[in-house]
Amino acid sequence: MTAPAFTEDDRHFMRVALSLSKRGLGNVWPNPSVGCVLVSSDGSIVGRGHTQPGGRPHAERVALDMAGDLARGATAYVTLEPCSHFGKSPPCASGLIDAGVTRVVSALTDPDPRVSGRGHTMLTDAGIQVDVGLFADTARKVNEGFLSKVEHGRPFVTLKLASTLDARSATASGESQWITGEAARQEGHRLRATHDAILVGAKTVLADDPTLTCRLAGREHQSPVRVILDRAGDVSLSVQLVQTANTVPTWLVTAEHNFSELSEKFEKTSIKVIAVGCAHGHLDLHDVMRKLSDAGLTRVLVESGGSLAAALVSAGLVGRIVHFVAPSVIGGDGQAMIASLGLERLSDMPRFDRVSVREMGEDIAVTYDNKTD
Known part of the structure; x- marks a missing residue:
């Protein structure tokens, strides 16, 4: 033809x-x-x-x-x-x-x-x-995102990272606000506005008590669905994500054996509880993505700590990384942007293609796409 x-x-x-x-x-x-x-x-x-x-x-x-x-x-x-x-x-x-x-x-x-x-x-x-x-x-x-949902049965996942020059996302005590400047944070909100959902782990919710809304002027209505991964059911009823679930859709993903207990725990809130399988004592991230896709999501932005970031990268579920880099240094006692991957050989490293580098005030934003996507 x-x-x-x-x-x-x-x-x-x-x-x-x-x-x-x-x-x-x-x-x-x-x-x-x-x-x-x-x-x-x-x-x-x-x-x-x-x-x-x-x-x-x-x-x-x-x-x-x-x-x-x-x-x-x-x-x-x-x-x-x-x-x-x-x-x-x-x-x-x-x-x-x-x-x-x-x-x-x-x-x-x-x-x-x-x-x-x-x-x-x-x-x-x-x-x-x-x-x-x-x-x-x-x-x-x-x-x-739509094509990933149809062709692979999972949403397209973008991992947003913010760190110092030495890839530290927080001090040893956990202080992280704010490593990057205002321009980078505004770009982060633009990313939220263009994704169907923001995904975080329970540790992030308990440590930071975030709202995870889009706060760009004129685009506040574009706050995406908020998704919490909480295998053990640690998230309390008092956190902001639960308290505001009646105004911004909020889903809690937990282990199947906790589903009934957490459904009862959150029954008087607007939280939607989703059950997924577990593997090796952790939520099965492939099953998480399947369930999110089944619920209609096509584009998921991950704003997580180092452990969840490492798990998603190891599972091959990250399609894109947007890395905001600040011109500062914390040092080796700071918390790693991505936790241990357990690699012994360089040939096993997950690899990404750099597709853009942009100035964001004093910071830079570097975007990488997964080589296998």
Whole structure:
């Protein structure tokens, strides 16, 4: 099959669609975050949209409603294959057909078994020209969470770390606020706003009593689900995460044998208790991620201590690391950013690709992607 010959105009409009698609990150789970642009035959944008909070309406429907009759004869640039199945709303592929669109440029085929090429086939069968693959790698990056959920049965996990130059996250006494500066902390809140959930361990909750909300001006409503890993049921009813669970969804993940006891403990709160299996005396992190995926989560940001960070890295569950580095030194008696991995050979080291380095005030933010993802 001959690859489509995309024009500079195609590239421009798909870039616009990709930019729109990013607006839904953190707000549309379990759905993908899609962008759509409708362009008339004279090259004018007549409709644009992105997946709305909660996943409905879809990007195509928003763009079609904006365009109205101007959609007839237009080209649709979509960052993911239009859906072909009836859910809470009619298929987007049908909407594009009914609107009289004559061409669809799609970045990716949707791997969801309910779609998986059927949307493109519906469009082709209706006489619409369909060209697939424009900026596919970029589109995959935007929807890496949704794709991970569909293809691997787990959310995409980003591990956020903050440390000194010598990779210390706290002093020997546990003091850590604040190692990094204001700009880095603001970026941390932006990360929260673009993820479906923040995951922490019980030790972090007991030590810091955090709120784990997004505190960016104008984006406070984008605070993600808060997930606590608590194998033994140590988290008390008095911590802020429990006290505020009625305003920000909060889930507690515990061992199966503790489920009944903790369900009773938190029954008068808004905490959702989830049971998972254990392995070697610890929560089975693969089962944790499966259960979070089953609950609809696609993008999880981990803000943890060194032990949980090490466990997730060892389990191969970390897709990305965002490391905020402060220009300071604590020394060898400080707490390690990532606890012991028990490695004896360099060949066993988990490896990541550095993809960006950015200045954050006096600090720097370095982003790494897992080589195996």
